[in-house]
Amino acid sequence: QVRLVETGGGLVQAGGSLRLSCAASGGTFSSYVMAWFRQAPGKERECVAAISWSGGSQYYADSVKGRFTISRVNAKNTVYLQMNSLKPEDTAVYYCAAGRNAVLLRGSGSGSVDYWGQGTQVTVSS
Numbered sequence: 001q002v003r004l005v006e007t008g009g010g011l012v013q014a015g016g017s018l019r020l021s022c023a024a025s026g027g028t029f030s031s032y033v034m035a036w037f038r039q040a041p042g043k044e045r046e047c048v049a050a051i052s053w054s055g056g057s058q059y060y061a062d063s064v065k066g067r068f069t070i071s072r073v074n075a076k077n078t079v080y081l082q083m084n085s086l087k088p089e090d091t092a093v094y095y096c097a098a099g100r101n102a103v104l105l106r107g108s109g110s111g112s113v114d115y116w117g118q119g120t121q122v123t124v125s126s
Contacts, residue, residue, distance in 0.1 A: 002027035002115040004096045009120030012086055016124070020081040022096030022117055030054070033104040034072055034079040035113070038092035038122075045095070047107045049081060059107045064090075086124045093119040 008020040020036065035050035049070035050059040058070055069082040079096065096117035097110075104112045 002032070002098055004098060004115055004117035006094065006096045006117045006120040009094060009122045011123045011125065014086060014088055014124055014126050016086050017082070017084045018086065018122060019083070020094055020096075020120060020122075022079045022081075024077045024079070024098065027098075027115075029077040030074045032098040032100060032114070033102060034070075035059075035097045035099070035104055036070060036079075036081045037095045037097055037110065037113075038090075039095070039119075040089075040092040043092075045110050047097075047104070047109070048094075050105050050107060051079065052105055057105060059105050061107060083122070086122075088124045088126045090122060091124050092122060094122050095119045 003025045006022045039045040048061045048064050051070045055072050067085045072079040097113040098115040099113045101112045
């Protein structure tokens with residue numbers, strides 16, 4: 001059983017930055033594709049970024065491309081999401097996710113996720 005714990009959410013003004021961290025325990029971190037999903041009120045949960053086992057490949061949703069950066073440090077069992085130039089429409093609960101299925105690297109839906117974190121709120125004020 002893999003446990004994922006997110007930190008780093010909060011309130012920020014539009015144009016600001018935040019960095020989310022997700023610490024994993026209980027499994028072999030490097031054997032999982034890692035991803036960040038978000039869910040805004042009344043909307044479906046969507047994948048915003050994903051990263052391959054070694055970190056060599058990344059996926060970004062069009063809505064965050066050029067503003068968000070996903071990275072991982074396998075030696076620390078941690079994945080990060082650096083969010084720059086934040087917009088009010090980025091407001092959501094952000095979830096860390098782990099999956100063995102490579103389809104997760106194409107921004108697939110939540111069905112390809114094996115483990116979820118508890119979520120962290122990100123609020124961007126205008």
